[in-house]
Amino acid sequence: MIKDLVKELGLWKRVEIIGDIAVVGIPFDKTPEDVRPFADELLRKLPYIKAVWGRYRDTHGDYRLSTLVHLAGEKRSETIYKEHGCKYFLDITKVFFSSKLSYEHLRIAKEVKSGEIIINMFAGYGPFSILSYIIGKPKIIYSIDINPFAYYYMIVNIDLNKAYGVIPIYGDAFEKINYLPLADRIISPLPEKAEEAFKVAWDHVKSGGVVHLFTEVEGEDPLNRVKDIYPNVIFARIVRSVKPKVYHVVVDIKK
Numbered sequence: 001m002i003k004d005l006v007k008e009l010g011l012w013k014r015v016e017i018i019g020d021i022a023v024v025g026i027p028f029d030k031t032p033e034d035v036r037p038f039a040d041e042l043l044r045k046l047p048y049i050k051a052v053w054g055r056y057r058d059t060h061g062d063y064r065l066s067t068l069v070h071l072a073g074e075k076r077s078e079t080i081y082k083e084h085g086c087k088y089f090l091d092i093t094k095v096f097f098s099s100k101l102s103y104e105h106l107r108i109a110k111e112v113k114s115g116e117i118i119i120n121m122f123a124g125y126g127p128f129s130i131l132s133y134i135i136g137k138p139k140i141i142y143s144i145d146i147n148p149f150a151y152y153y154m155i156v157n158i159d160l161n162k163a164y165g166v167i168p169i170y171g172d173a174f175e176k177i178n179y180l181p182l183a184d185r186i187i188s189p190l191p192e193k194a195e196e197a198f199k200v201a202w203d204h205v206k207s208g209g210v211v212h213l214f215t216e217v218e219g220e221d222p223l224n225r226v227k228d229i230y231p232n233v234i235f236a237r238i239v240r241s242v243k244p245k246v247y248h249v250v251v252d253i254k255k
Contacts, residue, residue: 015042016099018092019079020050024071025057032069039071050074053092063147064096064192083127084109086134089156090125094149097125100240101189104250105131108187108212111252112136116184119204120144121173121197126154126166128187133163141166142180144173173197177204184209191216191248198230202255211253214239222247 014025022042026035032054039052051073055066068077077093084106090097109132112118116138120129123143133141143166145151151170158166169176177200186201186209188194194215201211217225223236226249235252242248 016055017049018090018097018099019081020048021077021079021092022046022049022052023055023068023092024052026054026069028057032071036071039073043073051076051079053077059096063094063150064190065093066096068093084131086127086131086161087157088125088127088130088153089160090153091149095125095147095153096150098240101127104128104189104237104239106135108132109135111210111212112138112185115139117181118142118185118187119177119180119183119201120187120189121177121201122188122190123154123168124150124189126157126163126168128189129154129166130157130161130163132187133166134161138165138185142169142183143167144169144171144176146170146172174200177201180204182206182209185212186210187212189214198253202253205255207255209255210234211255213251213253215249215251216242217247217249219245222249226251 016023024035035054042049042052052071054069054071059066078091081088083102105127112132114137118138118141120143123129123145129141129143154168183205186205188197188201191214194213198213205211226236227233230251230253232254233251234254237250239248239250
């Protein structure tokens with residue numbers, strides 16, 4: 001039944017499991033009512049799923065929130081999500097979330113060195129900062145976000161994972177970073193503001209330090225294109241395809 005519905009509705013690769021909540025990507029030519037039978041079937045077949053939400057592809061605003069609609073089960077949007085041994089409490093309607101960043105959470109955490117000073121400019125509910133602190137054992141991570149809900153969940157998650165070297169900061173990263181010491185490593189996971197963020201990060205990272213910049217690239221061969229745009233690229237990877245010939249790419253840049 002689930003496979004038949006998935007095929008009929010064109011939902012391949014459109015289901016994301018976040019804790020005990022399933023999020024179903026709604027195709028542009030479908031309505032929530034079209035997808036609701038699939039949501040009901042998910043609840044029947046997967047008893048650990050307690051709520052199903054539908055998500056339109058767009059994200060909007062400074063908080064990068066998705067447009068979500070409740071489809072079935074509990075009308076609840078808070079959950080606990082587990083990733084790489086960490087637990088994260090979050091509300092899918094109030095913070096940006098993407099499981100496609102899971103690989104980068106771990107990759108960057110493994111790059112962190114003991115004793116480093118790190119700045120995360122757009123920390124969200126805390127996954128980059130918390131995992132980097134637990135695995136890499138840096139001296140301190142300044143973890144900034146402008147979304148008050150993300151800031152709240154970040155504080156909860158720091159406590160939940162006992163990552164007390166992560167310092168949550170509420171506000172605009174472009175302003176708050178001016179009050180922080182130079183960093184050995186800066187994480188900038190906001191592709192929509194990559195150009196502005198890189199200029200600021202470059203001024204606040206030490207010589208020999210690294211900026212992990214998430215950016216949006218259009219056209220063919222995005223990995224070579226970013227090497228033409230940014231200096232001293234030591235690593236580049238396509239994170240996901242946003243639309244035809246538009247990609248989110250992570251670039252590690254050494255100063």
